[in-house]
Amino acid sequence: MNKRYISIWFRFLKTDWFAKQRNSPADSPFVLVTQDHGRKIICACNNVALQQGIDIGMVLADARAIYPSLFVEDDIPDLSSRLLNKLAEWSIRFSPCVSADLPDGLIIDASGCAHLWGTEQLYLNDIISGLNKLGYQTRAAMADTVGAAWAVTRFGTNGSVIDNGAQLSALLSLPPQALRLEKEQADLLHKLGLRRIAQFINIPRPALRRRFGKTLLQRIDQATGSEEEFIVSIIPIEAxxxxxxxxxxxxxxxxxxxxxxxxxxxxxxxxxxxxxxxxxxxxxxxxxxxxxxxxxxxxxxxxxxxxxxxxxxxxxxxxxxxxxxxxxxxxxxxxxxxAPAYQEQIWTTSCGLENIQLAELIDRIAGRIGENRIYRFLPDEHYWPERSIKKALSINEKPSTQWRTDRPRPTILLSNPELIDVTAPIPDYPPMLFRYKGVLHKIKRADGPERIEQEWWLQQGQHRDYYYVEDEEGRRYWIFRLGHYDADKTYQWFIHGFFA
Amino acid sequence: MQGYKTIQSTHLFATGLGPIRDAFPNKHIPVSTIHEFICSNTESTSSTNGFVSALTASLMKNGGACIWISSSMKAFPSAMPLFGMEPHRVIFVHATKEKDILWAAEEALKSNGLAAVIAETKELSFTASRRLQLAVEKSQVTGFLIRQQPRILTPNVCSARWAISPVASELPADMPGVGFPRWKVALLKVRNGKTGEWIIEWDGTSFKTITPVFRESKFLHRKTG
The missing domain is CATH 3.30.1490.100 (DNA polymerase, Y-family, little finger domain)
Incomplete structure (x- = not known):
């Protein structure tokens, strides 16, 4: 397909932005300055300042001499690249492939986009008016190559659409700077009296290369379309x-x-x-x-x-x-x-975890309640109750070990063990009674202790002696003593769960 | 009652619940419907978790998965294998708001990719219960609602209202230690059935009815379709 590019030039990018921020009047001269060797150098100026004779590169003091009531602001480093990125993101609405063209332009790959707006001229006008509405003075042009669009934007008429294949004739009347040359190269061409592209484009290539280097030839090729130029989109295009x-x-x-x-x-x-x-x-x-x-x-x-x-x-x-x-x-x-094509089934026999409807249900619940609130647990090889289960990473993950059924485990596990008051008769014997939340439980039956040690390679601390106890009303609890039974009473009793 | 049909041939195959099964119409504990469990305290919640796990395990026998929606996330997966359930086939959903729990339960009951849906909720209005019942009728999934300390018990369309509380376990010949979990299982309401109370034990593989006390309630909460 034939490539079409649009080059956009914001001549007063930074000053336009400052004017928008400060709401300053558009008809007063305004400049941005940077510090350079103790002097203040103008690095951007608006249109009015330009007409007053103030130009980029001038010392601020000189500019003040020309126009004493000049508005001055300090420049912000990488302002233009940030602004261009923002504008490029905004321009994604016109084409999926937009790239920032530092220091003051954008390049849009408009191939196959313009027909949505009717004609290329309408498309281009829509872009220009959209950017003007944002507060930026905009010039733009459309051509088959980036180089030609760039040249016409800056040195031709604003809003011109160069027809398919007509980029060479459009370039002929433009000055050599339009080819995106280095300043020295452009100056040299001027010095030699080559003030328009038409004057040197037909000079034999070896002669041009000898005098001006390879870059000039490359720029000419890029502008005429004999060498392809690629642009990198600001947002990578999703396939x-x-x-x-x-x-x-x-x-x-x-x-x-x-x-x-x-x-x-x-x-x-x-x-x-x-x-x-x-x-x-x-x-x-x-x-x-x-x-x-x-x-x-x-x-x-x-x-x-x-x-x-x-x-x-x-x-x-x-x-x-x-x-x-x-x-x-x-x-x-x-x-x-x-995703292999899903085979429709008349009878669904499986209602396990691989069921598609289940996956869709989980998506819906995750969409409303939150992805991180849906869990599945797998056994983990730890005795410590809190670590005996781990969250599954995916819906398909299979348990690597068997679930243990040899020890009693409560159906309700408190996330944090709660402190209880306990009366225990003999060391390492199950307690006689305990008080939890103000209710006294007399223990009638008990199993234990089941000693669970801390895993020293994970966490330091005392071991737990778990007892499975049943009180006089048949309620069953999982309580434990933290640490050894000793005379100094350094141990504590906790309730950790409720049995079925 | 809108959408209520006679109980289908599908039913729970939990062994040892003979007398309780007799309380239900057609002598089947119905599936593809909503069962409601009333828990008055944490101890009865833990018993209910065990009982429901055992019932769900019989529904998950064919490799099915189930979903457990709660706001507390206190159910301990390591205990489920003791009731025959494989915890890695349970999907836990932690929803904090009552509204979200009921929404998630309804969505889950609508999808027929599940063996059972267990939801822990506090209140259940008549409208909410009917929404769940209508969802169940399309998908044939069984729902268990574990109601934690409900403020008020209003009528709803659940097919049975259970209350399960722990009772003292017994070991033969007064041996020391704690025996198999034993519960008082009360059926407070059964649609088209009879209410009653039983003492049930779970011996690790199946239920066992200890005292088949079949008691006709004085205030019979009998509902007819």
Missing amino acids: YQERLPCLEPISTATGIEIALEKLLDVLCSRLQKEQKGLREASFKGYRIDGKTVSISIGTHRASSNPKHLFKLFALNIDSIEPDLGIEVFLIEAKKIED
Whole structure:
């Protein structure tokens, strides 16, 4: 397919931003300065200042002499790269591939995008007016190559669309700087009287290389299209994404749901064809006020079932604030896994953990209650009760050891053992009675002790002597003494669980 | 009653619950319906956990999974194998709000990929119970609601209301130590059945009815469909 690029130039990027922040009047001269060897050098100035004769690189004192009531602000380091990144993110609505062109421009790969707006001219005008509305003075042009678009933006007419293959003729009348040359090279060309590209583009290439180096030839090739140039998108393009531009801004929940359904249908049919399923996806809406709203979902098992995915998104759909309306919807699958096609069954025999409906149920619950609130436990090879179980990492993880059934374990385990008052007759004998939460329990029957030692390689501390006791009313408890029985009474008694 | 059908042929195969089974219509403990367990304190909750684990284990015999929704997360998986249940096939959901527990229980009961759904909740309104019952009828999943110290017991559409409390265990010939877990199992309400109280023991593999005291309640909470 034929490549089309748009180059955008923000001539007064930094000053426009400052003017927006400070709400300062646009018709007063305004400059940004940086410290350099004890002097203040102007590093950016607005249009009015430029007309007054103030230029970049001037010392502030000189500028003040020209215009005493000059507005001055200190420059912020890497402001322009941050601003360009933000603007590039904003421009994703026009094309999925946008890159920042430091120090003051953007490059949009517009291949195959313009038809959504009707014609290329309408598309370009929409971009320019959108950026102007954000408060930036914008120039833009469209051409087959990055180099030609760049040149026409800065040295040609604003908003011009160079036709397919016409980049060479568009370049001819422009000065050599339009080829993105180093300053020395451009100066040299001027010095030699080569003031327009037309004057030197037909000079034999060996001669040009000898005098001006390889870069000039490379720049010419890039501008005319005989050498391909690649741009790196600010946001890596997701391989699986679908977008839906809307004729009118959407601001109702029903509208958003319809958009989501449409996008899911397209995405899922593509995933099904490739036998893949998604694990993570996000649904984004680009609002007309320049903000982006998004919701994300995750699944436990790769899924390409649009109904299920719609249900997951529907749980959070009310968190989307359409405000004045959403222009473009975008769905992207961030994590893809292979998923063999699901065989429909008339009789479902399995209702185990590998059941697809169970996985979908867990996704729904995770969507509402939270991913980290769903657990599955596996046995772990520890005697210490709190460590005897571990959380399973995935739904498919199988227990590596058997569950133990040789020792009694309570059906309810307190997360923290609670201190109790105990009367015990003889050392290492089960206690006679204990008091828990103000209720006295007389112990009638008891089993134990079961001594459980601390695992010194994990944690230091005293051992526990567990007793399985039953009181006079038949209630069964798991109590333990922490430490050895001794005369100094350094040990303590705790209740840790309730038996069935 | 809307959506109430006669009990299907499916039923619980828990052995040793003979007299309790007789209290139910058609002499079956019904599955694909909601059972409600009333717990007045932590001790009875622990007994109920054991009893429900044993019942669920019989439903999970064919390799099924179950889901356990609670706000306290106190149920200890290591005890479940003692009641025949495989804890690694239980999915625990920790929902803090009552509303979320009921929502999750309903969603779980709607999906027919599960053997049973166990939910620990406090209150259960008539509407909520009916929502659960309607979900169950489509999916044929069995629901166990463990109600922790409910404030008020209002009528609902659960097919049975149980109350399980621990009683003193016994060992032969007064041997020392604690015996098998023994409970007083009370059926406070049974749809189309009879209420009563029994002493039941779990001997590690099956139930055993110790005293088949079949007591017709004075205030018979009999419901007819």
